[in-house]
Amino acid sequence: MDITYYLQTFDHFVIYLAISLVLFLIGTYIFKLLTPYSERAQIKNGNTAVTLKLLGKMAGLVVVLQSAIRSSINLVDLAIWALIAIVIQIVLHLVIEYIFTRNTSLAKEVENGNVAVGLFLGGVSVLVGMIVAATISY
Known part of the structure; x- marks a missing residue:
């Protein structure tokens, strides 16, 4: 085991980590902007569906x-790929959420604490993320 290799590439690790965390925060912030209620306040009040x-x-x-x-x-x-993927994931999430909101407001259901709807929408986000992630390849 050559420890010098790890020491020489540690700066790359830190840079990729920092950039990835910033991109994660940007994506999370965009989702926050699209949410009609304060997620922070809802979670503070114990709303499991929002969580x-x-x-x-x-x-x-x-x-x-x-x-x-x-x-x-x-x-x-x-x-570039992360920003493209984040935008696509957000758009697909909104489209899927819109498809399932014909007769009801899913955002309102989540805000009211409907755990089933919160879990469903959270699951949709993970599944969409998996599909988008699978398309990023060379």
Whole structure:
């Protein structure tokens, strides 16, 4: 085991980690902007449905970022693929959520604490993230 290799590449690890965390925060913030209620306040008040939905969104973003990291050839490539994937994931999530909101407001259901709806929407975010992540390859 050559420890010098790890010491020489540690800076790359830190840079990729920092960029990935920033991209994760950007994606999470965009999702936050699209939510008609304060997720922070709802979670503080113990709303499990909101927590499940938010965790699903975050997990979906992580899956997408993980794929972008593995497929990127440099930092610019990582940023481009990650941003494209985040936007696509958000659009697909909104389309899917809209399809299932013909007769009811799923956002209102989650805000009211409907755990089944929160889990469903969080799960959709993870599944969409997995599909988007699978498409990022060379």
